[in-house]
Amino acid sequence: MTFLSVPILTFLIFFPVVASLLILPFYKKPGSDGAVKWTALGITVIEFLISLSLLIGNNPHLYQMQFVERHLWIPFGNIHYALGIDGISLVLILMTTFLMPMTVLTSWVGISKNLPLFMINLLVLEGAMIGVFCATDFVLFYVFWEAMLIPMYLIIGVWGGPNRIYAAIKFFLYTLAGSLLLLVAIIALYFVGGHTFDISRLSGQHYGMTFQILAFLAMFVAFAVKIPMFPFHTWLPDAHVEAPTAGSVILASIMLKMGAYGFLRFSLPMFPDASHFFAPMILTLSVIAIIWGAFMALAQEDMKKLIAYSSVSHMGVVTLGIFVANTQGIEGALMQMLNHGITTGALFLCIGVLYDRSHSRLLSEYGGLAKQMPIYSTLLVIFALSSLALPGTNSFVGEFLVLIGTFKTHAVVSSLATTGVILSAMYLLYLLSRVVWGVYTPKSYAMPDLRAYEWGSLLPLVVMVIVIGLLPNPVLSLFHQSVAHLVGQMQPSPLALLHQ
């Protein structure tokens, strides 16, 4: 499928990057902020509309890569510019393009200094993120994966809060250190896997157990930092608290998913035996993340930190689902990724709404908002309920599937993980009781209800929360075949059986 005679995936990657040049003429022109915002919004909305055509052209009955493009990029080392998507990447790409207009909207008044540069960063970041989900050549994947760091580093570091520089550097170095080991693993795979960087040719081979274990560990660090899994999560609260709202939304909703995407796309199909070998460890870490993240969230006074720790907890559910490695688990994990993207993104947007008015994110600053901002409060309650996985909302589907999938093989782990659901109800209801209910203390600043652009950013998310919650099947069917194929690849090889 092509768009304007450009292959659609290439178009989706480079359209925002190239179109961001439209903003350049406004650079350093006072009074041009309006034009910049509308241009950026226009670009992201167009991008979203075009990405919908993937949905039309996609054949959900195939597990193979679709919309394939493949050109020789660098002959030395046989590196290709190879793109393609299956059901798993499709969902994540759509989520990315869907959320990007919201991030532009949430920056409508929140970003005042150097707005053109901010929007250019957002657009370049969008291109790189879509590239990560499309790339089917390992080096190309790595290029997009690392290139994302540059705009994100600037977004946190330039437009963030008071401690932004520390947070930006911590984010950058953590992710870089993790990914560099991935680079060594990629290179080693090239030589072991027959001189190719093609992801589909590299997966489904049977590598020796020692190699699998070493390469798995190297990749694990990269992806675990990104997710972030329990011992590697310390950059996340800092980055979230300091990043501007748009940055937090992108981090939580999209970038965290890339670690999980990496596990699904690389670790599981390439190193099935090592995945089985390390599954107990990862399941343990996931349960720790679920419970630890929830307890940490309970103790937070800063709303963004609260949601950041809840992300750690929710992403624990995702890794749990991935590494129980059965169909329900992985499908549930994918659902949870999508839903966490929508719900947590929405919660960060909600915090952004408050922050734009009062410049505070402390729970103690608020109370009784239901009287002052009734519509806002309603939406916040909906998102919070979705986040605690109330049946009928989107998150319920994912968590439920993961827990069922886990229960089949690891009943104890599953029951421990279920406590995470209860704990999440605790911290989210606590958040609501402090912010929405309670006594309203009059403030020196006005707390008007939602403005038009805030409506624009929150309403589509509410719709998604309810639609996916009530009708999850159309979404599930998008990646059903891909997951089934993946689970097939995960069957333990004779080699691993020998080991046991």
Place this chain on the structure above:
Amino acid sequence: MNFSPVNIIGTMPEIYLTVLGCLLFLMEPFVPAKKRSLLGIFAIFSLVFAMIATFGLNGKGLPLYQGLYIVDPFSNFFKTVIYLGTIITILFSLPYLEKEEIHLGEYYGFLLFAAVGMMIMVSAGDLITLFLGIELMSLCLYVLVGLKRNSNRSVEASFKYFLLGAFAAAIFLYGISLLYGASGTETLSGLAQFVANPGALRPMVLAGMILTMVGFAFKVSAAPFHMWTPDVYEGAPTVVTGFMASVGKVAAFGVFLRVFWVAFSANRDHWSLLIITAAILSMIVGNIVALVQTNIKRMLAYSSIGHAGYAVIALLNPSRDSLFALMFYMFAYLFMTLGAFGIILILRRKGIEAEEISDFVGLNKKNPMAAFLMLIFMFSLAGIPPFGGFLAKFYVFMAAVHAGYTWLAVVGVLLSAVGAYYYIRVVMAMYMKDPVEPVEFTPNRMEGMALFVTAGMTVLLGVFPLPFVHYIETSLAILVP
């Protein structure tokens, strides 16, 4: 020595540049002080002229003068890089020398002679020829480093460089003499034959080999022979620093590679450990000491030690991978280093060169373009895609893994994560802080052109390296089939 037409034609580029360089010296007294930039333009045209001659010679490997001199695609690749680097240096120097009030006509002559020295180095087929090349280059650089005659730092740097350089030259020469004493030859091919026969590993050969390695390590500023680098880089006029750090290093690596691959290939096991030690030490010293620097020229000096550490990894295994890795590394390194020094020398605070990292604070507010270019160079030096520096490092690590040194690649990537910190610290200063003191960034047309070329190549090498990869592949075919 046989001066047959083939030999003369084969060395035409060097002869052109020598003659034109002499001409520059002769013309200098007759050019009025205000029109000295004409001399620079003359030098650029000389280099272009020589470059065309080199392209004309790009055929098979020609051993000229009975094997004393080798003109092959490999040396022509390095010569092309040397031309490009020198031309960019001259583009940067024209306005810089004016501002620093050291605009001497001789400058261009020395620059051309240094380039000739480097060309002789990369073409040398014989250790004595090689030594002549190294000395020609070094003597010109000693003078250029001390160009700011009334600056203590510049003179001190020149003196330090001269003294240590003389030591290194003596050690190198001693190594050559030991090798000659053991084998009775000092041509690379003769040495290769001698070393290849099993009885040849006498301590004398080993000692000679180690001493020559010390000489090279000094020239490429690999630890533990790096001590001169920070002081000299800091004290020298920035444009000369850029020249030394980029072009000088590229040439030194070219010859390092040729000598150790051609002459000492047979007893690789005896020196690979030394190379590994030098690589690890350089990466550690370069990346860790750079963390605490406040002067950006010193920081880049340590960073260049670190980069030398990465590049020597590619010497370990005589495969196509390694050769390609080193050549690509040098190609990318040239542009990003020259570009970074270019920004530094254009940036001025109250008319004085802005050398401190603190001078870059808030640069994005005043000069988004300068900040953006510096961002490209910094991220490229840190090895972050989509810039040339990433692919350069990628190929080096690939060569290391292919040679079976996966652990070395792991050490390398971990240290490059450490190293990323000081590069992004510059970006942080430029973008995330508010300006304290106003700095000026007013490149003229030539500087603008040089920045455009260096930044453009840095991006192009990361995004669309296809033509350059082809060029490098044809250039290395002669050394590794």
